[in-house]
């Protein structure tokens with residue numbers, strides 16, 4: 001069990017040191033990653049390429065030994081023969097496996113889990129309470145909802161703290177997810193909404209880009225040009241929003257000239273109910289996330 005005094009002391013020190021201090025701390029941490037799929041590899045790649053962590057301090061495992069071998073070759077990280085060895089060697093352990101096997105992997109690694117480690121779960125729909133109560137011992141657990149854009153270091157992640165987490169744990173978790181994009185710290189009760197918005201969001205944008213490309217093809221463009229132009233348009237619009245920090249409505253007003261093409265198209269989009277459809281989509285995805293979370297909680301308590 002980590003001494004509270006020691007942790008508070010550490011936290012004050014981190015605050016004084018600020019961001020640079022967190023970066024230095026993260027570099028010294030032993031970080032375990034269980035599961036080298038889409039997300040696990042994205043995180044390893046982000047941590048290594050941003051130099052947020054030292055490859056020798058990253059310990060990985062996966063059921064697929066061929067995958068593990070290639071991860072070691074590409075990123076120079078350490079690999080372990082099993083998940084328990086990852087936890088044993090790490091101060092922070094990222095569980096990057098499917099939600100359905102989260103309970104069994106927690107149990108498999110339980111012998112080495114205690115309050116000296118920080119557990120980061122990115123398993124969609126698995127509530128903090130399920131993890132905290134699974135092993136009948138107090139654990140420092142952080143839940144994160146990242147998205148697939150982490151694999152190109154433009155992810156959007158939301159981070160929520162479990163009840164035993166220290167403030168410095170959250171800052172370190174934020175630094176980890178900032179290495180693959182950008183992140184915000186939220187209350188867990190908003191996690192289903194985050195899942196409906198940014199977790200599932202890339203799928204909505206892929207559909208929009210595909211539809212715009214179809215439109216371009218219909219109007220005579222090659223598929224290749226249409227797809228490139230629609231993707232680049234989404235990228236550019238997002239960059240403009242992020243860099244200028246202008247309200248999207250204001251930017252929209254700037255590109256709609258009186259009697260012009262954009263306002264004619266916007267009229268059609270509103271008639272088609274695009275805005276309402278997107279709101280409904282996020283609402284339904286949020287509800288579905290809640291349902292899946294309840295099922296997951298049941299699985300955890302039964303298993």
Ligand SMILES: NC(=O)c1ccc[n+]([C@@H]2O[C@H](COP(=O)([O-])OP(=O)(O)OC[C@H]3O[C@@H](n4cnc5c(N)ncnc54)[C@H](OP(=O)(O)O)[C@@H]3O)[C@@H](O)[C@H]2O)c1
Nearest residue numbers: 035036037038039062063096097098099122123124146148
């Ligand atoms: N991908 C996303 O966009 C996204 C977004 C938000 C949250 N998440 C969450 O992130 C987590 C990981 O997602 P992902 O897309 O990276 O999944 P994934 O690609 O399936 O990665 C999971 C990896 O863990 C391996 N694995 C399976 N059983 C294992 C075991 N017993 N021990 C160690 N490794 C094992 C899998 O191998 P096999 O392939 O052989 O099973 C796979 O390589 C999930 O909980 C998901 O809910 C994902």
